[in-house]
Amino acid sequence: MRLVLAMVCGWGLLGCERYERVVHYRPPLSGIPGAQSQTPFVSKYRAGPAAGDGKIVIEHEDGTVELVSRNALQMLTHIRRLVAENEEELFTEQILSERTKQEFIERGYDPSEAFREIKRRENDLMALLARMPMGEFTPGLMLEKLGRNTFRLEVKGRAGEDLNWRFVDIVIEGGKWKLRWFG
Numbered sequence: 001m002r003l004v005l006a007m008v009c010g011w012g013l014l015g016c017e018r019y020e021r022v023v024h025y026r027p028p029l030s031g032i033p034g035a036q037s038q039t040p041f042v043s044k045y046r047a048g049p050a051a052g053d054g055k056i057v058i059e060h061e062d063g064t065v066e067l068v069s070r071n072a073l074q075m076l077t078h079i080r081r082l083v084a085e086n087e088e089e090l091f092t093e094q095i096l097s098e099r100t101k102q103e104f105i106e107r108g109y110d111p112s113e114a115f116r117e118i119k120r121r122e123n124d125l126m127a128l129l130a131r132m133p134m135g136e137f138t139p140g141l142m143l144e145k146l147g148r149n150t151f152r153l154e155v156k157g158r159a160g161e162d163l164n165w166r167f168v169d170i171v172i173e174g175g176k177w178k179l180r181w182f183g
Contacts, residue, residue: 067094072143072153072170073135075177080129083122088115097171097178118182124164128182131155131163149173150180 027037056074058066067090069075075095082091092101092112101111118125136143136153144152146169154160154167169180 065090067176069095069177070175071136072151072168072177073137075170075179076129076132076135076168079118079125079179083115083119083125086119088112088119091115091118094176095179097173097180099171100180114181121165125182127163128155128165128168131159132168 027035027039029035056068056077058068060066067078069078078095079091081087082095089112092115096111096114100114104111104114132138132141132153132155140159141153141155144154146152149172151170151172152167153170155163156166160166165182168182171178171180
């Protein structure tokens with residue numbers, strides 16, 4: 001009986017083959033321009049390249065501009081640039097959330113008034129953004145969940161005492177982070 005059992009186990013082991021795969025490999029000094037290696041680089045990340053090769057502003061062949069904001073930092077970067085460059089239309093179309101646009105319409109205002117109000121309070125905006133230079137990655141700041149796909153990034157404590165605007169509310173719509181409002 002033991003002989004039969006040993007033979008069955010032995011045949012099972014003969015059919016097994018060791019399987020190996022490279023999960024991640026980055027050769028030493030591979031970050032240096034012009035560096036070469038005989039072993040190909042294998043990235044940690046298996047996902048395909050990001051839209052636009054990781055760019056947050058994509059200019060299409062037809063001349064249209066697409067703003068990509070996959071996190072609060074990218075959204076705040078767009079806001080800072082659009083306000084500085086007076087890009088009201090691009091701000092209203094791609095950064096302002098649909099909820100906020102709808103609220104402006106319900107109150108009898110054009111959604112582009114949101115940009116004008118932010119532009120009017122540009123000093124308050126820049127003071128807030130100076131306290132969160134790395135968006136949600138700024139040490140001491142936390143992204144607080146307010147509801148479904150709605151978040152608040154707030155400067156708390158002494159760091160926010162002298163600010164007129166202490167937080168920014170953010171909504172994720174269609175996979176993009178958009179501005180709900182400041183407060």
